[in-house]
Structure formats: C-alpha cells, structure tokens
Amino acid sequence: AQSVAQPEDQVNVAEGNPLTVKCTYSVSGNPYLFWYVQYPNRGLQFLLKYITGDNLVKGSYGFEAEFNKSQTSFHLKKPSALVSDSALYFCAVRDGSSNTGKLIFGQGTTLQVKP
Amino acid sequence: EPEVTQTPSHQVTQMGQEVILRCVPISNHLYFYWYRQILGQKVEFLVSFYNNEISEKSEIFDDQFSVERPDGSNFTLKIRSTKLEDSAMYFCAGDPGQGYNEQFFGPGTRLTVL
Numbered sequence: 006a007q008s009v010a011q012p013e014d015q016v017n018v019a020e021g022n023p024l025t026v027k028c029t030y031s032v033s034g035n036p037y038l039f040w041y042v043q044y045p046n047r048g049l050q051f052l053l054k055y056i057t058g059d060n061l062v063k064g065s066y067g068f069e070a071e072f073n074k075s076q077t078s079f080h081l082k083k084p085s086a087l088v089s090d091s092a093l094y095f096c097a098v099r100d101g102s103s104n105t106g107k108l109i110f111g112q113g114t115t116l117q118v119k120p
Numbered sequence: 121e122p123e124v125t126q127t128p129s130h131q132v133t134q135m136g137q138e139v140i141l142r143c144v145p146i147s148n149h150l151y152f153y154w155y156r157q158i159l160g161q162k163v164e165f166l167v168s169f170y171n172n173e174i175s176e177k178s179e180i181f182d183d184q185f186s187v188e189r190p191d192g193s194n195f196t197l198k199i200r201s202t203k204l205e206d207s208a209m210y211f212c213a214g215d216p217g218q219g220y221n222e223q224f225f226g227p228g229t230r231l232t233v234l
Contacts, residue, residue, distance in 0.1 A: 039222055106151050110155075
C-alpha cells in the first residue's frame with residue numbers, strides 16, 4: 006500500500022538558518038513525489054515535484070528537495086529560512102504505475118520560523 | 121494565472137441534509153479530484169474523475185457521495201445525507217493529464233455539520 010510519513014509534527018528554525026522538513030514514502034511502482042504548502046485558511050499550493058531525472062529538484066520560493074531512492078526519502082530544504090515560510094507543509098506521493106492521479110499525503114509538518 | 125475556485129467558502133448544515141459543493145477547475149484540465157481534510161488531520165483522497173466518469177474512489181466515498189460535471193465547467197461533490205463526521209475542509213483539484221503533472225488545488229470549502 007502507498008504511504009507517506011512526515012516524522013515531525015513541527016519544525017522550528019531561526020530566520021536565516023537552513024531548514025529541512027522530512028518525508029519518507031512507500032509505493033509499489035516508481036514514485037512521483039510532491040511538496041505542497043498550506044497557509045492558514047488557504048488551499049494547498051504546489052512547491053515542487055520529482056518525477057525523474059536529477060535527484061535534487063528546485064521549486065518555488067527558494068525551496069528544493071532531494072530524492073533518495075535507497076532511503077525512500079524526499080526531504081524538503083531551504084538554505085535560508087524566512088519568517089514568511091512559516092506554514093503547514095505536506096509531502097505527497099503518487100504511484101507512477103497507477104492510471105489515476107490519486108495523491109497520498111503525509112500528515113503535515115508545521116514549520117515555524119522565528120525572527 | 122488561472123485558479124481553481126470553490127463555492128461556498130463555508131457551508132453550515134444540519135445533520136441529514138444534502139449539500140452540494142461546487143468547484144470550477146482550470147479550463148484546460150482533464151482530471152479532477154476531491155480531497156478532504158478533517159481538522160488537524162491529513163488531506164485524504166476521496167475521488168478522481170475523468171472523461172465524465174469516476175476513475176477511482178476511496179473507502180470514504182460511499183453511496184452518500186456523488187460527483188458530476190454537469191456543464192463542462194463546474195465540478196460538484198454532493199453529500200446526500202450529511203453526518204457529523206462529514207465536517208471537514210473539502211478541496212477540489214485538477215490537472216491537465218499526461219500522467220505526472222502536479223495537481224492544482226482550490227481554496228477549499230469548510231463544511232460544518234451540526
């Protein structure tokens with residue numbers, strides 16, 4: 006069965022410091038991986054995706070993520086956090102062998118960036 | 121930039137009543153989805169819809185739920201007889217196809233069942 010785990014409910018970092026939000030996944034076929042961000046009272050906004058190719062993918066707002074097949078991980082990173090990055094972050098996976106686009110989401114990680 | 125829109129933003133209903141949640145996807149999208157997020161929990165897949173029929177549905181999507189795209193633009197989710205546990209944020213999403221595109225989400229409808 007497909008699943009996504011985000012082991013941290015909350016990540017706290019100081020502004021200007023690097024941040025990492027962790028994600029591990031399990032799928033039966035090739036993984037298509039996504040990160041979304043949710044601001045209060047807003048919908049999910051797409052940040053970045055991994056489908057194939059380079060293991061390091063770059064996305065919106067300076068975020069990047071590293072795909073690691075052996076560790077089945079797709080951690081979200083940013084070299085220098087901003088207070089405005091504070092939000093709820095969701096990792097999601099889609100089974101590439103599936104003929105539907107169903108996304109399986111992790112439970113979400115709240116990122117708190119303090120000035 | 122085109123956006124997915126959803127109406128209403130907040131719906132309050134009595135248990136047992138029918139509700140219809142409406143979504144207008146981005147015009148060139150071909151695949152459509154409904155997800156829900158119970159307060160404090162993860163986003164859960166409900167149903168996917170393509171070519172005017174359901175392509176996949178979750179265990180949550182029982183006989184009380186239905187979807188349709190009546191006029192080629194709106195995409196609706198109907199709950200026939202709401203239950204207290206249906207209270208959640210419901211998100212509509214779409215993608216243009218080709219197997220791996222990211223999904224574009226609407227702002228959500230918060231459903232409160234009393």
